[in-house]
Amino acid sequence: MPMREKKEINVQVGRQIRKAREDAGLTQERFAELIGISPQNVSCVERGLAGVSLTVLRRMCEILHVSSDTLLMGDLGNNDVDVIAERLRQLPPEQFRVVQEVINRLLELTNLSQ
Known part of the structure; x- marks a missing residue:
């Protein structure tokens, strides 16, 4: 099976998602359950191996109580x-x-x- 190539945008967004998830005190397993995706998918997203659909991104924002800007762009000093x-x-x-x-x-x- 070929190794997936990491896209820089996926790495950055994945890092922000992981930080927000950890700040919310959620495990990957619980987060996945709340969003409706597999824990393996959450892991891939957080490591930058996969992107997220707008539907999943929106659900993540709802669960984590953060804006999409926070997950897409980072803290931005706010x-x-x-x-x-x-x-x-x-x-x-x-x-x-x-x-x-x-x-x-x-x-x-x-x-x-x-």
């Missing part, structure tokens, strides 16, 4: 945004409204100074 968003989600509604008002005022001031 980790700070994710941390801030998570902290905002944890605020009680009244505190969230206060923070939202402060941010809106800062944005207004920023726009005035440009």
Whole structure:
């Protein structure tokens, strides 16, 4: 059986999928079960030996609670945004409204100074 050639895009996407899966605390077996593909297929994807269909990619995003950009392009340095968003989600509604008002005022001031 001939060895499959790895495409660089598949290697990069596979690396991102593996990272997101591990961050979610899922084994390859459980992840495969949730997506509806075989564990061997998950392994091939994560090692860059195979690509994924749009249907499978979408399901992966749903299961991992990440955007397709995260799996296709990587983190892109948006980790700070994710941390801030998570902290905002944890605020009680009244505190969230206060923070939202402060941010809106800062944005207004920023726009005035440009």
